[in-house]
Amino acid sequence: MDGIDRAILRKLQENGRMTATALAVGVGLTLAPCHRRLRELENNGVIRGYGVDVDPAKVDLGFEAIIFVTLRDRSSMKDFEREVGEIGQIIDAQRLFGEPDFLLRVMASDLPAYQRFYDDVLVGLPGVEKLTSTIVMKNLKSGGRLPL
Structure with a gap:
């Protein structure tokens, strides 16, 4: 390059x-x-694809939460990662070093919709020991570009 x-x-x-x-x-x-x-x-896979930047609020997804996930042990890690990859409301997911194990970014229409997603989906993910949520108040920067 x-x-x-x-x-x-x-x-x-x-x-x-x-x-x-x-x-x-x-x-x-x-x-x-x-x-x-x-x-x-x-x-060569340098360009992975092309996309569009959609305003979440304009498509009724104006509620955003960041969730820190700690697993009970490493035995369920692959299953957890596979399931997270299949859930559309989780728009970003990173595996972290140390505690917590993962950081997830979730979009929902509002707080009650997020609460249902939390209760119905997040707590049932394989191996979850602890979930800690924080609500995004305001996005200061999104869709960042690589500093090439």
């Missing part, structure tokens, strides 16, 4: 819908080499 590849990635992080022509101009290449580099970045 060289400086031109990084420039391509920076431009695409700013606007993933830009045309290949606009991208080529933006990074100082002609269309064919730019397109080749773009496909190479996609084929």
Whole structure:
């Protein structure tokens, strides 16, 4: 990966819908080499996909919670990770070093909907010993870009 590849990635992080022509101009290449580099970045898994930034409040998902999860032991870790990966309301999940074991980011329409999700889904995840929730008051920054 060289400086031109990084420039391509920076431009695409700013606007993933830009045309290949606009991208080529933006990074100082002609269309064919730019397109080749773009496909190479996609084929090598550097570019994992393209998405859209949706305003959660506009789709009735304006309630956000961060949940810290501690497991009883490591024997249920794989099952926990698999199930978390299948639950749509969990939009981010990280395994952590030390305590707690995981950090989850959950979206819901409101507090009662989150409470139902907590009671019906989160407490039933494999191996859960402890859940600690905190409610997001305000998002200061989201959709961060990698500092390329």
